[in-house]
Amino acid sequence: MIARVIVDISSSQVDRVFDYLAIDGAVRGSRVLVPFGARNIEGYVIDLAESTDVPPDKLKSIYSLLDDRPIVSEEFLALCDYMTARFHLRKIDVFRLFLPAKMRGDRIKALEKSIVFVNPEYADADPALFIKKSAHAQAEVFEYVRESGSVEQSYLNAEFSAAAVRNLISRGIFATRTETVLRTPYKGIVKKDNEITLTDEQRAAADCIMTSERPTLLFGVTGSGKTEVYLDCIEKTLQAGKTAIMLVPEISLTPQVMRIFRSRFGDDVALLHSGLSDGERFDEWRRLLLGSAKVAVGARSAIFAPLENIGLIVIDEEHDSSYISDSNPRYITREVAFFRARHNGARVVMGSATPSMESYHAAQNGSYTLARLPNRINKRDMPDIELVNMCREATYGNSGMFSAKLVAALDECLKAGNQAILFLNRRGYSSFVMCRKCGYVAKCEDCDVSLVYHKEDDVLKCHYCNRRYAKLDLCPSCKSPHIKQGFMGTERIVEQVNAIFPSARIIRMDNDTTRTKDAHLRILGDFASGNADILVGTQMVAKGHDFPNVTLVGIIDADMSLHFSDYRAVERTFQLITQVAGRAGRERKAGRVILQTYSPNHYVYRYAAAYDYEGFYTKEINLLQATDFPPFTDVLRLLISCENESVALDATKLAIDGVRAVAAVFPDEFVYLNAMRAPKKRIQSKHRMQVLMRIRPNNAVVRAEIYRVADEVAAAFPQATCFTEINPNDLS
Ligand code: ADP
Ligand code: ZN
Ligand code: ZN
Numbered sequence: 206m207i208a209r210v211i212v213d214i215s216s217s218q219v220d221r222v223f224d225y226l227a228i229d230g231a232v233r234g235s236r237v238l239v240p241f242g243a244r245n246i247e248g249y250v251i252d253l254a255e256s257t258d259v260p261p262d263k264l265k266s267i268y269s270l271l272d273d274r275p276i277v278s279e280e281f282l283a284l285c286d287y288m289t290a291r292f293h294l295r296k297i298d299v300f301r302l303f304l305p306a307k308m309r310g311d312r313i314k315a316l317e318k319s320i321v322f323v324n325p326e327y328a329d330a331d332p333a334l335f336i337k338k339s340a341h342a343q344a345e346v347f348e349y350v351r352e353s354g355s356v357e358q359s360y361l362n363a364e365f366s367a368a369a370v371r372n373l374i375s376r377g378i379f380a381t382r383t384e385t386v387l388r389t390p391y392k393g394i395v396k397k398d399n400e401i402t403l404t405d406e407q408r409a410a411a412d413c414i415m416t417s418e419r420p421t422l423l424f425g426v427t428g429s430g431k432t433e434v435y436l437d438c439i440e441k442t443l444q445a446g447k448t449a450i451m452l453v454p455e456i457s458l459t460p461q462v463m464r465i466f467r468s469r470f471g472d473d474v475a476l477l478h479s480g481l482s483d484g485e486r487f488d489e490w491r492r493l494l495l496g497s498a499k500v501a502v503g504a505r506s507a508i509f510a511p512l513e514n515i516g517l518i519v520i521d522e523e524h525d526s527s528y529i530s531d532s533n534p535r536y537i538t539r540e541v542a543f544f545r546a547r548h549n550g551a552r553v554v555m556g557s558a559t560p561s562m563e564s565y566h567a568a569q570n571g572s573y574t575l576a577r578l579p580n581r582i583n584k585r586d587m588p589d590i591e592l593v594n595m596c597r598e599a600t601y602g603n604s605g606m607f608s609a610k611l612v613a614a615l616d617e618c619l620k621a622g623n624q625a626i627l628f629l630n631r632r633g634y635s636s637f638v639m640c641r642k643c644g645y646v647a648k649c650e651d652c653d654v655s656l657v658y659h660k661e662d663d664v665l666k667c668h669y670c671n672r673r674y675a676k677l678d679l680c681p682s683c684k685s686p687h688i689k690q691g692f693m694g695t696e697r698i699v700e701q702v703n704a705i706f707p708s709a710r711i712i713r714m715d716n717d718t719t720r721t722k723d724a725h726l727r728i729l730g731d732f733a734s735g736n737a738d739i740l741v742g743t744q745m746v747a748k749g750h751d752f753p754n755v756t757l758v759g760i761i762d763a764d765m766s767l768h769f770s771d772y773r774a775v776e777r778t779f780q781l782i783t784q785v786a787g788r789a790g791r792e793r794k795a796g797r798v799i800l801q802t803y804s805p806n807h808y809v810y811r812y813a814a815a816y817d818y819e820g821f822y823t824k825e826i827n828l829l830q831a832t833d834f835p836p837f838t839d840v841l842r843l844l845i846s847c848e849n850e851s852v853a854l855d856a857t858k859l860a861i862d863g864v865r866a867v868a869a870v871f872p873d874e875f876v877y878l879n880a881m882r883a884p885k886k887r888i889q890s891k892h893r894m895q896v897l898m899r900i901r902p903n904n905a906v907v908r909a910e911i912y913r914v915a916d917e918v919a920a921a922f923p924q925a926t927c928f929t930e931i932n933p934n935d936l937s
Pocket of ligand 3: 652667668671
């Protein structure tokens with residue numbers, strides 16, 4: 206028998222199937238070791254065959270099986286085919302998504318413990334017959350184990366004499382066996398009875414989700430109780446003997462959320478997120494694989510949870526950009542979810558207070574079912590959003606970053622003993638270093654993007670390659686000392702708040718302060734427990750956290766995401782404002798939101814301040830339709846990068862010629878097509894060129910043709926990389 210194997214090497218040259226002589230037990234989905242070149246490497250059997258074109262003297266045999274069962278199910282084999290075709294991925298890169306990273310290469314194993322029990326021969330005997338009178342330690346541990354039955358050896362070693370334990374084992378008085386133990390996160394949280402009864406609105410939404418043949422979009426304002434609806438649907442799914450997947454954005458995987466799930470579903474739930482240790486993640490994954498856990502809760506990658514018989518897939522905060530993977534392997538989580546739902550006959554629900562244009566459009570045209578929760582559970586109104594025109598502040602002589610109104614509101618909030626959040630919109634914004642005299646902007650020599658000043662290290666850094674540069678005292682171009690350290694960053698805000706309110710306790714949350722594992726959870730925990738008065742942060746503070754004492758939210762620079770060169774910029778701004786505003790006044794206390802802007806007349810602010818999602822949607826979707834952007838087209842990009850500029854240019858020429866030939870065959874499908882340098886012309890010394898196109902949406906035939914062109918380019922120019930993106934978050 207011939208086994209067709211994908212080997213665990215990610216390179217376009219190796220992205221094909223290799224034939225090996227099968228060994229006993231190797232079946233579709235087995236993880237195996239195979240000889241490859243001079244060594245053995247891991248691989249996956251994707252099929253078995255009777256014959257091969259490989260000549261017998263060249264045909265090698267699989268070296269060994271790595272697990273006692275096939276690890277990739279038939280569903281995942283089919284999903285791999287689907288994903289490689291749809292997103293133009295290498296097979297091995299898709300397989301890598303299916304297994305916990307540390308499992309590959311056997312870097313992690315099940316944790317085993319030694320269990321000690323009394324050898325039955327000695328169980329009823331008089332210990333005086335085999336334990337010397339002077340050996341008190343042996344007598345003591347013997348009695349303990351005899352009474353307890355079986356005990357972990359590590360416990361005995363710690364609590365009693367390890368030497369005595371060893372002695373009794375060596376003489377056969379104690380026997381041992383090994384057991385696999387699971388490293389379970391949040392083990393301490395026990396299952397509790399559910400005390401919440403759904404409101405009529407929630408009941409109707411849950412029923413709609415569980416009966417709809419199509420995916421359901423759950424459009425519910427913040428605080429409308431969407432989570433309870435999901436929990437109810439998951440419970441029904443488990444009662445029907447099926448399993449469920451619940452996806453949330455990584456940043457909202459707070460201990461709060463995990464507690465909710467564990468207390469509702471106990472050991473039935475497995476948590477998959479980056480804050481767990483490798484061992485914990487591996488064990489949670491294994492519990493899903495073995496069927497001892499039936500609900501997977503996690504970020505994007507939890508869509509690959511090894512569950513069978515899935516009855517429900519929940520995508521919470523469906524508009525969140527983290528559901529689109531922007532680096533290899535690039536994929537769209539929702540489309541993977543739809544595949545798994547089709548395969549398993551499962552329901553899908555996507556929830557949001559600010560659905561993406563795409564999803565709401567699909568709900569309008571009937572591809573999705575729409576369920577609504579228009580009211581907050583506590584009936585509290587959403588906080589007022591007050592716009593402040595920052596241009597007017599400047600004419601009145603206030604050139605600082607806080608308006609008079611925001612300062613007064615902060616003062617009032619602090620005096621009342623409440624908490625405030627100051628939100629800095631970092632999306633698409635660069636805090637560049639500029640000469641005020643000649644306009645020189647400091648850029649990375651390798652990447653051609655603006656450098657950012659980091660106060661803590663007192664250096665300039667490139668955010669794309671991490672290269673560091675000495676801070677500028679004089680302009681390199683005109684020697685002027687008037688260097689402006691860009692726009693404000695969170696550090697500058699903290700500094701300025703400190704200057705105005707010296708006694709306020711402030712914590713900062715941004716990419717710099719949350720590098721380490723769990724850092725963002727620690728910061729949020731600190732703030733929630735009242736250890737600070739003001740939380741200054743970027744996007745990360747916007748996501749579903751509950752802070753009952755927050756009565757004021759200040760949005761320092763609302764416009765920053767508005768002027769970003771991205772068709773989703775306005776939509777993202779609306780979502781951010783609505784989300785950040787939802788942080789104020791969640792509990793008993795009323796909240797207030799102060800939004801500072803240099804474009805107070807932009808329609809996005811009018812709709813956001815009125816909490817008018819549907820008005821905003823109507824305006825925005827018409828603009829997208831008029832300008833031919835998604836969901837009315839797919840944005841596709843072939844990105845070519847190479848250290849050698851002329852190779853990059855030649856490859857791009859081949860790419861654009863190839864795509865033009867496709868466009869000649871399908872003229873009605875192309876709305877836009879052009880080749881150019883990418884906005885970031887160089888990153889890590891590589892020149893970046895792109896073929897950018899917009900095509901009619903969901904045309905698999907045209908996509909496949911474009912992917913074929915990309916493959917041809919990659920084959921013709923091995924030094925260059927060429928990859929494809931569909932509707933990416935970021936076109937830089
Ligand atoms: P959303 O996810 O829509 O923002 P949540 O699910 O966080 O809203 O619900 C907001 C609050 O209302 C939570 O504290 C939740 O426990 C509470 N809640 C939800 N449904 C009910 C209900 N039927 N009865 C009482 N409290 C509820
Ligand atoms: Zn200068
Ligand atoms: Zn750089």
